[in-house]
Amino acid sequence: MVEQAPAAPAAPPAPGAHKSLKEGGTVVPVREVLWGNDAGVRKFETAEEIPPEMRDLIMRLLVVQADTEFASIQQHRPWLDSAPTLEDRWIQARIVADEARHGLQACRILRDFGAEGQSRIDGLLRTQEGHHKLDAFNIPFDSWADVGAFTCLVDRVGVYQLRAFQECAYGPLARAMPLMLSEEQLHLNFGYNVLRRMVREGPAYCGNREEAQAAVDKWYPRSLDMFGHSHSRTSEMAIAWGIKRWTNEEARSRFIAEINPLLEGIGLNAPDPEWHRRIL
Numbered sequence: 038m039v040e041q042a043p044a045a046p047a048a049p050p051a052p053g054a055h056k057s058l059k060e061g062g063t064v065v066p067v068r069e070v071l072w073g074n075d076a077g078v079r080k081f082e083t084a085e086e087i088p089p090e091m092r093d094l095i096m097r098l099l100v101v102q103a104d105t106e107f108a109s110i111q112q113h114r115p116w117l118d119s120a121p122t123l124e125d126r127w128i129q130a131r132i133v134a135d136e137a138r139h140g141l142q143a144c145r146i147l148r149d150f151g152a153e154g155q156s157r158i159d160g161l162l163r164t165q166e167g168h169h170k171l172d173a174f175n176i177p178f179d180s181w182a183d184v185g186a187f188t189c190l191v192d193r194v195g196v197y198q199l200r201a202f203q204e205c206a207y208g209p210l211a212r213a214m215p216l217m218l219s220e221e222q223l224h225l226n227f228g229y230n231v232l233r234r235m236v237r238e239g240p241a242y243c244g245n246r247e248e249a250q251a252a253v254d255k256w257y258p259r260s261l262d263m264f265g266h267s268h269s270r271t272s273e274m275a276i277a278w279g280i281k282r283w284t285n286e287e288a289r290s291r292f293i294a295e296i297n298p299l300l301e302g303i304g305l306n307a308p309d310p311e312w313h314r315r316i317l
């Protein structure tokens with residue numbers, strides 16, 4: 038009599054595998070609107086089916102988004118071959134490539150809006166240094182501390198904007214977010230490390246604590262301004278349409294609660310949130 042071999046035990050799940058990761062597929066995409074007036078309805082998937090007011094808002098948000106990406110390339114450019122270490126030069130090059138890809142991705146979504154989208158892309162490509170929409174992107178990086186504080190603070194605000202879109206009601210915009218967010222994480226960590234090394238290592242790395250603090254003081258108010266006015270009708274509409282997730286003030290408060298302990302942890306002071314602000 039032939040003895041049957043015992044059935045092979047099922048392969049254990051790969052270490053660290055997420056429970057949504059299934060055989061033959063990945064995480065199930067969320068197809069319905071998750072908040073606002075249309076909660077529970079299928080997401081908008083094409084530019085043609087979006088109501089006119091929402092269409093205009095999405096295009097405006099995309100233009101601001103893309104404008105910040107192209108502007109930051111101009112700001113980083115002088116440091117590509119003058120950052121203090123070899124690794125820092127490589128990360129500068131990496132950040133510039135990432136921001137170019139983010140700008141391209143935002144413009145590809147704008148292209149779906151036909152001639153109107155294309156004319157906005159043309160405008161974006163013509164925008165010169167000093168003429169960008171948000172103040173933080175019209176200020177040059179005068180020192181290496183500026184590069185550190187900008188990426189630690191301003192890129193972090195950008196992440197809050199991207200997170201707000203991550204589950205939004207316009208499918209093509211929502212699906213662009215995960216890769217952008219993962220790339221932005223490198224920029225934030227890099228900026229935080231530059232500031233930390235300036236404080237801890239001083240001239241053995243580059244600069245000193247005073248330079249790092251001066252750069253934080255320069256960029257902190259501009260980064261808080263980026264969230265927009267506290268009582269913005271547009272941001273309330275964007276939430277109702279399922280495009281933005283938080284009011285400007287909610288997002289700004291979350292940012293402050295995240296960044297202040299990080300700065301204090303490396304021996305730097307966070308300025309008062311209303312100090313030198315231009316947009317309240």
Ligand SMILES: [Fe+2]
Nearest residue numbers: 106135136139
């Ligand atoms: Fe970016």
Ligand SMILES: [Fe+2]
Nearest residue numbers: 136192221224
């Ligand atoms: Fe970035």
